[in-house]
Amino acid sequence: MLISDKTVAQLLVECLENEGVEYVFGLPGEENIRIVDALSGSSIRFILVRSEQGAAFMAEIYGRLTGKAGVCAATLGPGAINLLLGVADGHLNSAPLVAISAQAGVNRLHKESHQSLDLVSIFKPATKWADMLLTPASTTELIRKAFKQAQSERPGAVYLAIPEDIEAALAPANARPLEVNVVHDDAPSPSQVARASALLESAHNPVILAGHGAVRNQASEALVRFAEKLRIPVATTFMGKGVISDEHPNSLGVVGFMVRDYQNYAFEHSDVIITVGYDLLEFSPLRINPKADKQIIHIHRIPAEVDAHYPIAVGIEGHIPSALDALAAAVSRRYGIPAQDFAARRLRENEIEKGKRNDSFPVKPQRIVADIRAAMEAEDIVLADTGAVKMWMARLYP
Template identity: 50%
Template sequence: MCPSAQWCCYTFPTVNAPDATASPATEPQEQSKKTHIRTVADLFVECLVNEGVETMYGIPGEENIPLMEAIERDGRIRFVLTRHEQGAGFMAATQGHLTGKPGVCLATLGPGALNLTLPVAQANASTTPLVAICAQGNVTRLYKESHQIVDLVSVFRPLTQWTSMVMEPASVPEMVRKAFSIAQRNRPGATCLILPEDVAEMPAPEDAHPLPLPNPMSFAPTPDTIERAVSIIRGAKHPIILAGNGVARGHAENRLLALAEQLNVPVATTFEGKGVISDRIPLALGVVGFMRHDYENFAFDEADLIIAVGFSIQQFDPKKINPNDDKTIIHINTFIEDTDAHYSTALNIMGSIDATLSALVDALKRHHVTFGVSHPKIHELLTDEYESYAQDDSFPLKPQRIVADTRRAMETDTDIALVDTGALKMWMARLYPTYYSNTCVIDNSLSTMAWTLPGAVAASLENPGRPVLAVMGDGSFMMNVQEIETAVRVGARIVILVWVDEAYGLIKWKMDLHDGSHEYVDFNNPDVVALGMSFGAKGHLIESADELYPTLRSALRSGSGIDIIACPVDYSENMKLIDKLGEVDFSA
């Protein structure tokens, strides 16, 4: 929409002329305060503040001018103007992922709202709390075909946990409370509130105020349920623990480690659960979810019991670890998993993951239940692969070298890396050593491209002073490159490492696996460094293998601004990895 067009149909309220004796420097502001009537938009903002909203990401439009004015009047919410609604949604989703509280994004009606659908769907798929707010045209024209009108309730309903439109001023406190409550319930996800322009401008009922927030609840399983779990575990010979992102969401990392150590059994994580158990722990196996039979899969081949903690089937297809549906599964999460032919559960424990694991560990101690299941060969193979090209000087750089240099350059174990979708995700997920949850963040539910650049902006704002690394392919980089301007403008501190191969590398890889050839996946890039610099970022081009580590280390420690590093990558290693995995023999 043309910016000038946003104003052409808006009728400004009439303001009476000031008294001639009044001071011209102060009277207009005082007059505005005296004449302003508290509107539904004002009430809406009061409710957002009551929910703890401090930051909102989005792009204004004509139909949400009343809400924008209310945000400005209130003054307690920081509005971050983005360059695309998709960027706003990814920022809100990343904030929600890192904080556990709903991130909030805003768009106008029609095309603006439709641009939010991808990040909203991503948040919902990955159990990330998010509240999307969309404007809508006047209620009086929603029944017919009209300029920019789309049935947004029907659009967002299948992408969210709950979507509704405000039709009655008095409903705002309940609707806002419901949107935030559902976004954070047992299965977190996205919700969407739609606010028509004419409703936003209506006077708010005098007695309408934000609702009090409920006390947080923690629900533990019954003793009988825990005893049933202990009985199943005692009957196993080769148990294994599978940990998903619910462990981080429930702050249950220490309990997970206690369970693993009590049973003395290995723990594998999903891509999204990466870091919920430190890779320094001997019982940590690494991640499952790679598109072929990876090292960790051999441990599942041997297992007869899978204790799935915080796992959901959207994180990866359980067929990869239970192809014959012959393994016993204990499912521990805040919600019951959906039906899947390869995820038949013997016991579902729905409740607080932390409280459940605490009770389970105590019961296992009382019954003296422990095993001795270990897979040292898996550790050996992963370590060898990680170190295989750590000193390799070939150029373009091999993926293993980039991963190793990236880990070395990160200053502390708690620095945050956001990993985009593409061939690089496979390498980073499998090989990047991770020691704390939410320090290597990967979307493997909807597997969205281009979320990490805007996501890094939100991560930086949530962690001021700490560098945030966005790891992207060149295909992803170009999809949301405009948000570099947002990052510069808001003073974010991020480093963007672009793996350059001038192709959609993951699709090329899968095509090569399919029939040995690929087509329609190659493209040409602009000058990535010059492009970044044109936005006000610092640009760096890697021209030899020994340049990446010092460049990345310096950028991460520079203390300010945006750094973009373009690093050519040699993806011929992709097919070599497939061949290598096909030759692994664990029976030897």
């Protein structure tokens, strides 16, 4: 094999450029310094962080906002392990993320040695895919595979370990980044669209639940067209918030976290639930179908997960906007139940208005949410931590 004067670290950075990477978030260390040095001579900006955990969360948010894989980098051992919390969070949130860390040299992996851990086994349970680069010749294939895995539906986190001696090795002379191929969705099945149409024609009180998959697959406009044409109310999950404006007359707001939350009234009285891009990891379907007696039309790019409270009557897998448009064209009925007629919507609007005027002490969460909303523009971004604050923001921040 002909050898070039280019190192694996330099080839790896060329592959990152080929994938369209703009930023790498991370911390340098002795074992990954060649990659950091190669980044300094590339078009990619290295964002230095105070901890690897922060790097992973930054990469996750980049992936959430752009739909492109965010990249984080760390050294071996404890540096790599510090990435794990953000990587796992990104994976559970379906954020495309590529985590790259150094690893002990191949020449010492077989024995007990300084800061050498089985990092691939540590990361596997928290990622879609985890592997280690063991030969210079496989660099281009593994980088392309990492990004393909991270960005394909359902998106998530992947991990690649780079042994320090492989990073420093010379790359094959003919090694070039592989062509980026984009996976395109299938068109929705006409037979499944027809089955869903027949189910909706006989429905009395259908309701839509839009999830994170609708957001990341740019289904907002198609969802609004569908809801308006058929006059069906729409609730969203926490991560689906924003796919339809809370001000839209068909919007019910964010689904309640507890079974008896008032946002869930519409589901209690429905006979058919149309889920659009809903992933069961967002919250349990027990919240919207506690008796497992609703008929569910599942519209997503991927098949539904199995759950006793998520029995699928019809599944339409494929391009979500196309599926919504096809189903809207196939259904002749109009349900004529404006969302504002639901008690849930009135209760939510009343609580928002009451919160704006609440001057009591200690200050109430409703007032805090109202004041934040008043200070922010429509396109501004609010980051809400987990816990009760997440629920207040989801329910009362229009």
